[in-house]
Amino acid sequence: MPSTTRALVLFAHGARAASWAAPFERLREQTAARLPDVRVRLTFLELMEPRLPQAVAALVEEGVNDITVVPVFLGQGGHLLRDLPLLADGIRAAHPGLRLQVAGAIGEDPGVQAAMSDYCVRALG
């Protein structure tokens, strides 16, 4: 049985302002610290680098054969309903030996929803 080398790839939108990426970088660092045996990368749909297909190609080059993509988006709009499936199809076609899974939008998770609600209540002071 071939061994499995895993990676977790955060997939975010990207923005013009460099400051925008800060919480995504922190999320990557925080998550990587909890997963010492897994490569954790931050990638973007547009406006920022690296893009998802290039980051995946680099991971495959490093010997990764099992990738979980987590969309760091609050809601499921056109980017997750249309753009990400197209990217995933292209990645699977380019890397036939790779197992690629795509999780649901992070903002739909009940734990994230509860934490966001906590923040709203605290914001009222």
Add this chain to the structure above:
Amino acid sequence: MPSTTRALVLFAHGARAASWAAPFERLREQTAARLPDVRVRLTFLELMEPRLPQAVAALVEEGVNDITVVPVFLGQGGHLLRDLPLLADGIRAAHPGLRLQVAGAIGEDPGVQAAMSDYCVRALG
């Protein structure tokens, strides 16, 4: 001393796909259930209704004089650095008796960050 009537206004980006708004609606409902004495509204920057200035005008009409805006954005890009301050200035000018506070982006909150990291770890299976 005049009495205070408060509202919490969630401010999200908006999208073309109606499905996108679902987690924001749930966040509004979940938060409203915890704040029975506060009006909780969901508003959008673009593509969806209601927009922030119109929702605030309706709240002021109802007698609200203290509003906290929570940006339901993951990062602080141009929409929060530029668009939201301009909207807030316009709202303050239009409603001189209103106290309007703007919180930081929900995605920058350490509790939300921790919940997002938990989701990433769980997504690996």
